[in-house]
Amino acid sequence: MTEPSATRPSTPAHPSADHPPLLEVRGLSVRFRMPGGRHVAAVSDAGFTLEAGQCLALVGESGCGKSVLASALLGLLPANAQTAGTARTAGTELLTADEAVLARTVRGRLVGLVPQSPAAHLTPVRTVGAQLAETARALTGLRGEAAARHAAGAAERAAYPADHLDRYPHELSGGLAQRAATALALVGDAPLLLADEPTTGLDRDLVEHTADELRRQVDRGRALLLITHDLAAAQRTADRVAVMYAGRIVEIAEADRFFGDPGPRHPYARGLLNALPERSFTPIPGLPPELGDLPAGCAFAPRCSKSDGRCASQRPVFAGGTACHHPEGAAP
Amino acid sequence: MIELDGITAGYDRRTPVVRGASLSLAPGEAVGLLGPSGCGKSTLARVVALLHRPEAGRLAVDGEPVCAWRHRAPRRLRTAIGVVFQQPRLAADPRLRLVDLIAEPLRATGRREGAARRAAELAETVGLTGELLRRRPHEVSDGQLQRACLARALVLRPRLLVCDEMTAMLDASTTAALVAAVESYRAASGAGLLAVGHDRVLLGRWCDRTAEWEDVATG
Ligand code: SF4
Numbered sequence: 001m002t003e004p005s006a007t008r009p010s011t012p013a014h015p016s017a018d019h020p021p022l023l024e025v026r027g028l029s030v031r032f033r034m035p036g037g038r039h040v041a042a043v044s045d046a047g048f049t050l051e052a053g054q055c056l057a058l059v060g061e062s063g064c065g066k067s068v069l070a071s072a073l074l075g076l077l078p079a080n081a082q083t084a085g086t087a088r089t090a091g092t093e094l095l096t097a098d099e100a101v102l103a104r105t106v107r108g109r110l111v112g113l114v115p116q117s118p119a120a121h122l123t124p125v126r127t128v129g130a131q132l133a134e135t136a137r138a139l140t141g142l143r144g145e146a147a148a149r150h151a152a153g154a155a156e157r158a159a160y161p162a163d164h165l166d167r168y169p170h171e172l173s174g175g176l177a178q179r180a181a182t183a184l185a186l187v188g189d190a191p192l193l194l195a196d197e198p199t200t201g202l203d204r205d206l207v208e209h210t211a212d213e214l215r216r217q218v219d220r221g222r223a224l225l226l227i228t229h230d231l232a233a234a235q236r237t238a239d240r241v242a243v244m245y246a247g248r249i250v251e252i253a254e255a256d257r258f259f260g261d262p263g264p265r266h267p268y269a270r271g272l273l274n275a276l277p278e279r280s281f282t283p284i285p286g287l288p289p290e291l292g293d294l295p296a297g298c299a300f301a302p303r304c305s306k307s308d309g310r311c312a313s314q315r316p317v318f319a320g321g322t323a324c325h326h327p328e329g330a331a332p
Numbered sequence: 333m334i335e336l337d338g339i340t341a342g343y344d345r346r347t348p349v350v351r352g353a354s355l356s357l358a359p360g361e362a363v364g365l366l367g368p369s370g371c372g373k374s375t376l377a378r379v380v381a382l383l384h385r386p387e388a389g390r391l392a393v394d395g396e397p398v399c400a401w402r403h404r405a406p407r408r409l410r411t412a413i414g415v416v417f418q419q420p421r422l423a424a425d426p427r428l429r430l431v432d433l434i435a436e437p438l439r440a441t442g443r444r445e446g447a448a449r450r451a452a453e454l455a456e457t458v459g460l461t462g463e464l465l466r467r468r469p470h471e472v473s474d475g476q477l478q479r480a481c482l483a484r485a486l487v488l489r490p491r492l493l494v495c496d497e498m499t500a501m502l503d504a505s506t507t508a509a510l511v512a513a514v515e516s517y518r519a520a521s522g523a524g525l526l527a528v529g530h531d532r533v534l535l536g537r538w539c540d541r542t543a544e545w546e547d548v549a550t551g
Contacts, residue, residue: 281511
């Protein structure tokens with residue numbers, strides 16, 4: 001795995017009174033009501049904070065709940081979802097905001113979404129410049145030349161070349177399409193960016209490039225929640241890493257400690273890193289549990305080599321950066 | 333066992349996406365083919381998997397030149413080669429339960445007898461068991477569905493497995509699990525492998541050797 005491209009200024013891990021976090025998530029749970037009265041607990045009791053100039057990577061396998069968490073923050077959950085807890089940014093409660101508030105003040109303005117598939121996010125029949133200007137008009141109220149200038153500014157910040165603003169999406173390489181999508185996320189000057197699997201299916205060069213572009217936005221003072229299964233992209237971009245398993249955050253750690261020494265504290269997180277081809281390339285045995293049928297104790301117990309009777313019966317609480325009865329090493 | 337010589341292929345005769353590709357795999361050999369996305373390596377994988385007819389060049393399997401592709405390819409050749417793609421959702425019939433998805437090639441080749449049992453056995457080797465096998469694709473995760481697609485590719489005991497970006501969408505543990513399942517099948521059967529992808533670290537760790545797209549094709 002490659003080293004992060006640049007050393008970063010150290011940022012405080014915990015918000016202080018005069019630096020309220022840009023995003024504060026507490027006790028966030030999302031349940032889906034299924035036919036037959038069943039419930040699926042997609043996210044359970046998730047909590048974290050995120051400050052300006054910081055990137056938190058939320059990692060885990062498909063189906064672990066990380067995308068549902070992102071959808072909850074953007075008010076994009078389906079109708080059968082029930083939420084609990086709070087998710088606050090800039091004084092706005094995201095979980096209970098109605099669609100009008102979300103559309104008028106949240107999406108694009110407070111939270112910019114960097115999509116998974118830029119191709120699907122860009123309108124094929126209009127040039128990138130026209131789409132950016134239209135988004136600028138919608139989000140900022142600017143008109144005419146002013147909107148076009150604002151759009152060009154967002155393009156520049158996303159390192160999208162000015163002489164390609166008159167191109168159509170299908171004329172762009174994968175890298176430029178990703179930058180165009182990032183530019184769209186930046187148009188509204190949202191202080192919080194949410195990137196949902198922005199590197200899926202990209203070549204390694206392009207992954208690194210996209211990760212570096214996102215990091216640049218963070219270094220300019222934005223907060224970034226990076227949702228990914230790609231540990232290399234997380235390592236390249238993030239200050240902190242949150243690991244999700246079966247709908248719960250099981251570890252939050254500084255990226256340096258997580259990827260380097262002493263490594264993760266939670267057995268699942270350790271297993272995930274060990275599975276990388278540049279490490280031992282050994283899979284974690286078994287499969288994750290069904291979110292509709294979670295075990296009573298620790299959800300990882302059936303797959304964990306350290307599991308004991310307590311693990312099977314008693315759910316570990318989150319403490320010292322991890323939710324585990326027998327974590328590795330000492331709390332940081 | 334597999335020889336590709338001067339293969340040119342594409343979707344429009346004027347602008348082929350693969351030009352003059354040549355590569356050979358020894359019996360039982362695992363070769364990783366590395367190239368950037370959009371370079372044509374997936375099209376070449378489809379040619380090898382007998383799913384895409386090239387415009388020019390020669391493909392030979394165990395010394396026998398291939399002269400027909402897709403449903404025209406002789407069954408004996410089609411069943412000798414298994415294939416797994418990047419996106420399991422595009423490669424799986426959404427109406428089939430996983431157990432039937434895995435058994436599909438057996439039924440399609442008239443081997444209904446014992447198909448369900450063989451499917452269940454294979455499912456276990458890719459880490460799928462019990463109730464999961466009765467679910468349909470929309471009821472399982474991408475990783476679980478890809479496990480089923482791998483089992484389907486192995487169900488006819490192919491002599492060659494073609495994996496086209498099989499793990500590009502998957503997390504590290506599921507990736508390692510699928511690679512381990514492929515390798516235990518290969519150890520037991522002596523099958524060869526063509527793994528196409530862009531992840532140098534992964535293919536380097538997985539395969540006996542890797543080949544660069546620029547050395548395989550001329551453009
Ligand atoms: S609580 Fe027990 S079973 Fe769960 S991860 Fe920790 S040691 Fe393993």
